[in-house]
Amino acid sequence: MGGSKGGGKTTVGYRYSWDIQAGLGRGPINEIVAITADKKTVFAGYEGQISSSTSIFIDKPNLFGGDDTGGEGGIQGIFEVAMGEADQVPTPNVLKLLSGLVPGFRGMVTTFFSGLISCYSASPKPWAYRNRRTTKGWDRDIVWYPEKCLIRLENTQAQIDGQDEMTPDVIANLRAIHAMNPAHILVECATNRDWGRGLLLNEDLDLDSYRYAADQLYAEGFGLCFRYNRQDSLDTFVQQMLDHIGAAQYGDLSTGKTTLKLIRDDYNPDDLPLFTYDNGIIAVQDDDSTSSDTAPNEITVTYHDPVTNSDGEVRAQNLGSIQSVGLISSSVEYKAIPTHELAARVAQRDLEVGSAGITRLVIQFDRRGGQLTPASCFRVSLPDRNIVNMVLRVSKIDEADTGALTITAVQDVFGLPATSYSSGQQGSGWTPPDKTAVPVTDMQLVELPYFSLAATLSAADLSFVSPEACYLGVMATAPTSFSVNYHLQSRAAGAKFADRGRGDWTTSATLLTEVGPLDTELHVSMTFPPVVGGGIIIGNEVVRVDAVDLVSGKLMVGRGCADTLPRWHAADTHLRFLGSIVETDGQEYMPGESVDVRLLTRTSIATLDASLAPISSVQMNQRQFRPYIPGDIRVNGVSYPSVVERAGIYVLSYAHRDRVLQADRLFDCTEGSIGPEPGVAYTITLTHQDSSEVVWSLETTEASVELPYESAGIIAIGAAVHILTLSSTRDGIESLYRYQAILPRGWYIPVVPVEPPEPEDEP
Structure with missing residues (x-):
């Protein structure tokens, strides 16, 4: 690495090459997204690149400055990944590194690197791995409710080391966040026989409650990214999940099953049971365990961004309270929250729940209070406290030896408008929201193209798709803000409608101005941005999202993708984001068959009657097998x-x-x-x-x-x-x-x- 005038060589430093095996944790996992060393990118892949045991060559010898003066070398060599599959065996390189009887390291994600790791310094830089696990590693490889397990989020603003040298596919993958549905996390904690509680899925869990919660959390985009390393007890980890999402998990005495209950605005106050001194309440006293006078008027939430591998903070404030009594701040860590937007929503939630002035009561019931469960809501009428109709939510239930129940309850923030006091004053005039299930008015049916099948099926499954097979795609917009999802019903011509499960709304936008066939800038009205690199369907044309400017409402796109041609589109045309939700009925049809579809809207209190649902039809045309237009x-x-x-x-x-x-x-x-x-x-x-x-x-x-x-x-x-x-x-x-x-x-x-x-x- 140097020379002298006399012709001899002078050693000015050394290059260090190591053989290193590392264990990343329990496996298998879905994929390794990226590797960094000293905050510099060693490897970054496109989605799915390292999703199974494989080897790659890392060629970054100048990552830390190379072997020039002041540099510290780089990374260059063979990198192997073993995902921990059930049939895994050690690679030849691992056998050379280790002596004696070498295990296959099944059930554990391990890596092996052989090559240059630094120059001048024999101490390697610390490596960090960004991994994803949602549908891999489940007990018996059975994923509960896989359709809603993965919640896709993203960070479009993060600065990524080495971004200028990366392809758009890699950048999009680095910005993407594959969060896990918290309901699925709780199910896995309950059923995993290795590190969980080992409960039986169908016998020990109230799966309807978990499925309802999974649907709600999926609709909210409430995905979490958290590693359970077993440093804390499983009970502590589960409680952290519940605190993140605002929920309660308890054993239902009526069924004997573990039940999950989200704390949400999912009830009609008039439908809640009403308790008085005449039908169950024995005594009432104030809950002195918490002082509402010092409730915080500022909440600071700390979250963790997996894209940048750094913590962030957001604040929610009650400005009126701050001006009145001064700043009373409280901080909380929700490290499983992966995005700034989600952290802001949770901060506002906690601020409202902890608001000053909310009534907290300890109520003693006779056995008629036994119908109440943790996190459930009920109403009380207490004339001695000038309360006519107040909605309370259960926070704690204690049973005395006498059979009496002592329930600690707090006034529910979602039920505040329904609370009435016998003060003699005129009512507020508040009208409860209309949660009636109304028909879907915006629906588009398509025959799924080849690229949709290639995106959702494995290569093996795709190879078994028959040339004549045709598949239905359903995209629909929620008719009201209270529409949670829908029941999908379909039939082939001449048959009766059959239930095909629940479907979710497809995120959409609207063109504000007309676009010509080759225009690549779209002016749109959108609430949620599409994923860069994902697809949009406008009419019957598929376009690719190249850039998003949410502030100005602009999308830069590539036109006429897949099997479609670029077309002219009028203003007010709907755009549907293919990276969001495209539902299917799971049936295989033949070319020429006509398929009828109707959607039964669901709200938190009702499901649309089938006779009121409009029927749409699409004719199958062997689309996935047809060649592409040039x-x-x-x-x-x-x-x-x-x-x-x-x-x-x-x-x-x-x-x-x-x-x-x-x-x-x-x-x-x-x-x-x-x-x-x-x-x-x-x-x-x-x-x-x-x-x-x-x-x-x-x-x-x-x-x-x-x-x-x-x-x-x-x-x-x-x-x-x-x-x-x-x-x-x-x-x-x-x-x-x-x-x-x-x-x-x-x-x-x-x-x-x-x-x-x-x-x-x-x-």
Whole structure:
């Protein structure tokens, strides 16, 4: 690493290469997202890149400055990952590193690195791994309610080390947060036989309560990222989860099963049981264990951002209380919360729950109070306290030897508008919200395209999909803010409607201005932003999200992706985010079948009657098997013209597309050639507009064709407008869409085949 004038070599430092095996924790996990050392990115992958045992080569020898003066080398070498599968065996490199009888390290995620780790200093930089686990590592590999297990969040603002050198797919994956549904965390804590309580899923848990909570948390986007390292007891960990989401978990005496109850505005006050001194209440006293006079008027929540691997803080304040009594601040750590937005919502929740002036009571009941459960709500009428109708929520239940129940309860913040006092004053005029289930008015049915199947099915499952198989996709918008989700019912023609399970609303937006076929900037009205790199469907066109500006309401997109063509769209057209929810009924249909669908809206108190639900239909068309329409279509160099300008010659060119090779990636219509898919040919026709007669047709595999068409000079008698059509075919199946353009008045010039020369007579 150096030299001298005398020709000899002078050692100025050393490069250090190590063989290192590391254990990351219990496995298997879903994937390793990134690796950092000294806060510098050693590895960052696209989604799913390291989702199974594999090896990669890390080539960053200058990560810490290289071997120049002042540098500390870098990382360069072979990196192996063993996910801890049940059939895992040690790799040859691990066998060389360890001696004796080497285990397979099954059930544990381990890594092995061999190569350069530093220069000048023999001490390696500390490595940190960013991992994801939601659906892997469950007991017996059985994931409860897998549809709602993963909650996708993101941090679009974080600064990422080495971002300029990364591809958009990698950057999108680093910004993505794969949070876990807290209801699923609690189910796994209860049922895991290794580190959990080992309860039986169907016998020991009230699964309806957990499923309801999972649906609600999924709809709220309330996903958590937390590692249970067993330094605390399981009870402590479970209570932390409950504190994060605002819930209670208890044993229901009526069923003998463990039940989960979210503390939410999910009740109608008039439906709650009403207790008085005449029907259950024995005595009432104030709860002196907590002073409401010093309730905090500022809550500071600390959360942990997995994208930056750092803590953040948000504050919620009651400005009126601060001005009145001064600042009374309280801090709480919710380290499982992964985003600033979610932390802000929780801070506001805690501020409202801890507000000063809320009534706290200790009520003694006779056995008629036995219907109450932890976190449940009830009403009381207490004339001696001038209370006519107050909603309380149970926080604690104690049973005395005499059989009497002592219930500690707090006035529920969601029930405050329903509270009445016998003060003689005029009522507030408050009207309870209308939670009636109303019909869905905004629904779109599609046949699922190939890229949707490639995004949701494993490679093995995708290979078993029949060419004739057709699948339904359902996208719908909530008709009211109180619509939780819906029951999906479907039928093939001639059959009866069948229940297909619950579905969730698809996040949508609205175009504010019209867009042309090749416009890439959309002005939209949106509440929640789409995922960068994800898909949007506008009408029947699929577009790719390239950038989001939520402040100005702009989306930068790639047009005409997958099997679609770029189209014109009017203002007020709905956009549906394919990265959100696209439901399916799980049925396989045949080409030509017509499928009817109706959605039964669900609120917290009602489900829409089936007779009131509108019926929509879609006809199956073998979409997932059809070849893609070509991309980058040009006539005389002009992209996707609908009307072609007059010219001396007419040249049609386009780029190949390959649905299998493209898989779940969305390439826009301007991309160069991909593929083509084996067996694909292109069909080009010229059609006389007036007579609808196809005057010329060509099937070719070439990507550029000069059309046999003339329109220059004096327009001859018989000249007419002709329609140019382009489509793809494979195995007798045509692409879903055809490109068409209007040619100026002219005529088809028959192509005269060149006759081979006659053979000469031999002498």
